[in-house]
Amino acid sequence: MTTPSEPGDGRSDPSLSAIMSERRQLINLAYRLLGSLADAEDVVQETYTRWYAMTRQQQEAITTPGAWLTKVAGRICLDLLGSARARRESYVGEWIPEPLPDRTEWINGRSGDTTTDPADRITLDESVNMAFLVVLESMTPAERVAFILHDVFRYPFTEVAEIVGRTPAACRQLATSARRRIHASQPPATPTAQQAGIVRDFKQAWEAKDINALIGLLDPDATGIADGGGLVSAVLRPIVGGEQIARYAIDIAGRVPDLTILERTVNGQPGLVAQQDGVTVMVMAFDVAGDRIKRLWAIRNPEKLRPWTVGPQH
Template sequence: MTTRSEPGQGRPDPGLDAIMSERRQLINLAYRLLGSLAEAEDAVQETYTRWYAMTRQQQDAIESPGAWLTTVASRVCLNLLGSARARRETYVGEWIPEPLPERTEWISGRPGGGSVDPADRVTLDESVNLAFLVVLESMTPAERVAFILHDVFCHSFAEVAEIVGRSPGACRQLASSARRRIRDSQPSATPSAQRAGVVRDFKQAWEARDIDALIGLLDPDATAIADGGGLATTFLHPIEGGEQVAHAWAEIARRKPDNMTFQERMVNGQPGLVAEQDGVTVTVFAFDVAGDRIKQIWVVRNPEKLRHWSTG
């Protein structure tokens, strides 16, 4: 058993490192559950608040602090998901999950700047690409929690049942339903290098305002969705159809300020684009690419969701 110093001895709690080492895992879990790094950080903070609200004796009685933290964080996220739909009914325009840059590019959103603590970074894999997170948004809170805990974080259905408050069999059904939603969304399996090439060609055609080239790169049924959160100007309703999206993007290029540049960057582990003004990221563009065509474009302009992106 890990020993702890008694109050007044002036030595740090030797169990602190073990408890805080769980932070990265909790951030990774909460981000996938909530689709928002800001909300994930709040959920994890609440989890630690509950841990330190217990007495030392109560903490020592917990056989696996890591499992306890995961359970509490998952329940906090489940509660947040339950109220998310109501909160988003008042959201201005469309809501898109918070996009993340490559880990090496993260800039702290905290006052004073500085590098983000490694424990605050999200592991970027296929379970956090924007297309996947958007599908998760269509699930019920219980489906999302059961699926993420079991299929992504490999918890048993017995463990999931304890968190969700349902039987293991019911949790198995929830995860199965979530998998069907994932399959029905038909996520593309286009190699990253091919995706990057399509996005690069789109950027060049966009900057050249080449309508025909843009149309050729867009699926005829392509859709573009933007999230400004009422804090940045953007289109409020989805743009549907490849030709309509192409003309909209040509208009965006025409109105582009002289000090704005478009850069190729990774967005949630997938090739994307960002718009920068004087070193500050003002827009992130994520793409769903199938073969040699773009099926979906997500445009994030809400500055509250871009706090990790600025390089200036």
């Protein structure tokens, strides 16, 4: 984002550093609320646009600029979530949140620009893993905003209420409802090292086209979801059942024999990336319960793979 300066007299804004230091917090908030880095970047841009549209006197009247920026960003996200619900209902196939690479994987690829991209500013904790984001998608916009602001970012309900436009008591109920959904959908956490081993075994079985090994790694009731976009056709419905998912994976391996499968961190957890001629064409995220894969998501929409393709070749 271009760094704005104080309009009018051409001098730099003395509070610019403090204001811009809020950017990382805003991008983290907006991504968790929207599940889309592209939309989150737009929200942050719009938030700063509104700040710099004010006069210096109006800015100085705001005692806590960081809280003001968060409130504006939260309200923009709340409005976008309402319209996003309608857009995603008309989305061809299943809508999956945009996957994030590890901070070491993506540096802005623009010539001569060594600035770390906003993806590097996203804290990759449990509140951005794919299973968590998918549950958030099932919530109402108000539930999602109240829960993320309070439970993840620790904002008091009095401040959450100003953003959501409801009473603090109502926001508390929204967050409680959202919390129940999260707890009901989350199995006991599997250690990261164990997850990585299972994902590695899946990769090796997939490369070997070993259907029995794949079936053994998948929960019998596992669910697989794949999206699409542009020239990539979407899988219209979830694939249910470990054997069915394994057969679909083998079918893809047969139809696209030149795929290169790489182990990568996806939204802070072990995942896989499929490349064709050095270009990322699919990112896979996994939900591991115990020693089996319970859910997997294959993101193939080129628009969502932007963070995986703009960086330099490794």
